[in-house]
Amino acid sequence: MTAAAGRLDLDKLYAARLLAVRARPYLSTALFALHIVESPRAPTMGVDRYWRCYVSPAFVDYTPVEELASVLVHEVSHLLRDHHGRSDRFAQRHNLSGPAERLRMNIAADAEINDDAFGHGLVRPEGAIMPATLGLAAGELMEDYLHQFRLGRHTQELAWLDCGSGADGSDREWELGPDGADGLSEQEREAVRFRVAQGIIGDPGTTPQGWRRWAQEAMHPPQPWRDLLGAAIRAAASASGAGADYTYGRPARRSAALPGIVLPSLRRTPPRVSVVIDTSGSVSDVELGSALLETAAVTRAVGGRRDLVTVLSCDAAARITDPLCRAEGIPLIGGGGTDLRTGFAKALRAQARPDVIVVLTDGQTPWPAARPSCRTVVGLFRREHTQHDDEPNYVPAPPTWARVVHIG
Amino acid sequence: MPSYAPYAPLSDRAHTSQLDIAGELLTLLGTVTTEPRADSQLEALTLAVAADLPVLLWGEPGIGKTAALTQLAESLQLPLTTVIASVHEPSDFSGLPILGDDPATQGVPMAPPEWAVRLVRAGRGLLFLDELSTAPPAVQAALLRLVLERRIGALQLPAGVRIVAAANPRSSAADGWELSPPLANRFVHLQWTHDHDVVVRGLGGTWPRAMLPALDPEKLPEAVLFARRAVCGLLAARPKLVHQLPTSETRRGGAWPSPRSWDMTLRLIAFATAADSSRDVLSLLVRGTVGDGPGFELLSAIDRMDLPDPELLLADPAAAELPERGDLRQAVLDGVVAAVRKRPEKSRWDAAWTLLVKAVQTGAPDLVVVPATTLATLRQDDWDVPASIEQLTGMVSVSQGANRAAARVAAQAGR
Numbered sequence: 051m052t053a054a055a056g057r058l059d060l061d062k063l064y065a066a067r068l069l070a071v072r073a074r075p076y077l078s079t080a081l082f083a084l085h086i087v088e089s090p091r092a093p094t095m096g097v098d099r100y101w102r103c104y105v106s107p108a109f110v111d112y113t114p115v116e117e118l119a120s121v122l123v124h125e126v127s128h129l130l131r132d133h134h135g136r137s138d139r140f141a142q143r144h145n146l147s148g149p150a151e152r153l154r155m156n157i158a159a160d161a162e163i164n165d166d167a168f169g170h171g172l173v174r175p176e177g178a179i180m181p182a183t184l185g186l187a188a189g190e191l192m193e194d195y196l197h198q199f200r201l202g203r204h205t206q207e208l209a210w211l212d213c214g215s216g217a218d219g220s221d222r223e224w225e226l227g228p229d230g231a232d233g234l235s236e237q238e239r240e241a242v243r244f245r246v247a248q249g250i251i252g253d254p255g256t257t258p259q260g261w262r263r264w265a266q267e268a269m270h271p272p273q274p275w276r277d278l279l280g281a282a283i284r285a286a287a288s289a290s291g292a293g294a295d296y297t298y299g300r301p302a303r304r305s306a307a308l309p310g311i312v313l314p315s316l317r318r319t320p321p322r323v324s325v326v327i328d329t330s331g332s333v334s335d336v337e338l339g340s341a342l343l344e345t346a347a348v349t350r351a352v353g354g355r356r357d358l359v360t361v362l363s364c365d366a367a368a369r370i371t372d373p374l375c376r377a378e379g380i381p382l383i384g385g386g387g388t389d390l391r392t393g394f395a396k397a398l399r400a401q402a403r404p405d406v407i408v409v410l411t412d413g414q415t416p417w418p419a420a421r422p423s424c425r426t427v428v429g430l431f432r433r434e435h436t437q438h439d440d441e442p443n444y445v446p447a448p449p450t451w452a453r454v455v456h457i458g
Numbered sequence: 459m460p461s462y463a464p465y466a467p468l469s470d471r472a473h474t475s476q477l478d479i480a481g482e483l484l485t486l487l488g489t490v491t492t493e494p495r496a497d498s499q500l501e502a503l504t505l506a507v508a509a510d511l512p513v514l515l516w517g518e519p520g521i522g523k524t525a526a527l528t529q530l531a532e533s534l535q536l537p538l539t540t541v542i543a544s545v546h547e548p549s550d551f552s553g554l555p556i557l558g559d560d561p562a563t564q565g566v567p568m569a570p571p572e573w574a575v576r577l578v579r580a581g582r583g584l585l586f587l588d589e590l591s592t593a594p595p596a597v598q599a600a601l602l603r604l605v606l607e608r609r610i611g612a613l614q615l616p617a618g619v620r621i622v623a624a625a626n627p628r629s630s631a632a633d634g635w636e637l638s639p640p641l642a643n644r645f646v647h648l649q650w651t652h653d654h655d656v657v658v659r660g661l662g663g664t665w666p667r668a669m670l671p672a673l674d675p676e677k678l679p680e681a682v683l684f685a686r687r688a689v690c691g692l693l694a695a696r697p698k699l700v701h702q703l704p705t706s707e708t709r710r711g712g713a714w715p716s717p718r719s720w721d722m723t724l725r726l727i728a729f730a731t732a733a734d735s736s737r738d739v740l741s742l743l744v745r746g747t748v749g750d751g752p753g754f755e756l757l758s759a760i761d762r763m764d765l766p767d768p769e770l771l772l773a774d775p776a777a778a779e780l781p782e783r784g785d786l787r788q789a790v791l792d793g794v795v796a797a798v799r800k801r802p803e804k805s806r807w808d809a810a811w812t813l814l815v816k817a818v819q820t821g822a823p824d825l826v827v828v829p830a831t832t833l834a835t836l837r838q839d840d841w842d843v844p845a846s847i848e849q850l851t852g853m854v855s856v857s858q859g860a861n862r863a864a865a866r867v868a869a870q871a872g873r
Contacts, residue, residue: 068859069863082784237757240754241754242785311554
């Protein structure tokens, strides 16, 4: 940062950074970690994945301080949100290559950042891409946007856009690369991201919802709920008493060949699974359908015969679950209310006691006070308002004895 | 084959069988060269094995976990014993109970399996427990004793035996059980991934040759001190981190902090320091032992240990060396101002100003603004403003530029 030579108006840039830090104090660590590199070849301002910020001197000259501050916040957001890594992964997963696709990723990444980046002390720079520019809804992730638009006439004016390899993962020729000076190592980059996230979690008061969510997920990226739900049900269904495990209750077939040695034998007891569905009107058919399908698939995989899977639901849900269950060959027992406690009681009162209860709910319900006599897996549909502590109609969290998987 | 022999073309190979030719082709295919290449995950694995901690490699099937283990055993010159956990019964790890004539008086001996006897007789070796996550719960419970107490039936594994296990992640283990938290807590968890470039270059005939870290005997006492200071410093400030059972579904089956895993972390930091490993390797090891969250906290605490102590800077501001990186420099200056606030004295206040002037002269002025503003508010009535403050003009002009821009933003928003 001492390289003040050349035509780059560093004082103007520093003033912009100071303004950015004042407007977004929780990003100050990240903003100060940027290593500023003067680069006449950069079109405007761009970042690389090593946290270098390439700045065109001409761009600084003709851009007012307040816009430079917004652009700095924008560029640092690319790095904090790991847009280069996510672009690489997206390209690999969908077998994409070529500069046009990378430009599309840059545009999608910009849309993800810009919908809540400006305002509150920062101006919106001229030509900033908003989701609305592409005709899309705000508040979604880069990956979602990438599925929703193609390059075409309406994106033609965006072709000059270039936030550097930090935004879309494709290296530019003017960048210094991994061996260049003053880059941050992987561990240093993660440390900066971690410190910013810690700052936001520690003092969430003034931070916008988007950044709070980022901070929560920065260090613990959400895993696909299908895998988690499957693993939870599988673990519950194969725990002692159900599933396949060793038992000394009956001698092993190997015993005949090994006189004098007592061997346990592998016994398989298919688990009985009760699925309790709670629909208080706020769970959409699509959500419920996909979760129920997943549950059915998992229970079949752990050896549950179809007659061992029971679905209990309230009347509102029978509409959706009935055809689905018939297709899957699951006997459906209707009845019950939106109060989950009755659902639990009904499941446990069944003639053959279940080994596992799987509950699909959005959490807007009272929970049983005592731990039920079998393992419980709760598939919880994610609802935004449950995150707020100051919500007036606060809903109790699922009890600790249940294994909770967040769905969606 | 013999029936085709009369029709084979006459050549100098007439007497060699097809299998010999196939063998020749296999030899050609097997001839590969190696090149030195730094590999963080292999270095982390080696350090953990050297530190005599059980390691658990998580990776999709077919990405070379076994190959890495073979290479590790070769470079450590240890014989490799592979045991596929999922095809064994619990008694293969806890010992087979054998009934004698009078069990009531003589007891029931637990006979160890053959591979364990061989391992104990050799006295040293690398025990590789493959497919741990697909082993049934009873087998996992038996393994607990093997990994923790190093006992198989009546046999005690000698100190020269190192244990490495491998498991498939939950998403790819179709019929897998998951690791119970007590078993998970005994391992150093390393994520095993393949590097695209390495695979392509390796299939082309050149595989990487890992550079194994060497422990420097002169650094040992210093490494132990450093590790103790790092872990104790963090845990003293954050008692909550000492023990945290995993609650969320994402973290189940992985590393989590407990006194045991912190002890393992301490050991690993000492080894990584003595081997002069990079921060990336240390990061893999620490996060693999206590989990991502606490691991990151420890790593950033270690980063902060490298920063100069505010008290030392205040004692001799003229000789102070401030870090180059902006965010670290900001952290140091904040620390200096906090130190002055804690014990406000005129001499310390003056020293802090000297430091701020130095920061403006040697780096970006904008990150001095906030510390300077805070420091100014600490002034007491009888303290004179030091003359050196004149040299902060660069900072003041930057600050004014920001103020003017902020006013413009506010005006625009008000319109």
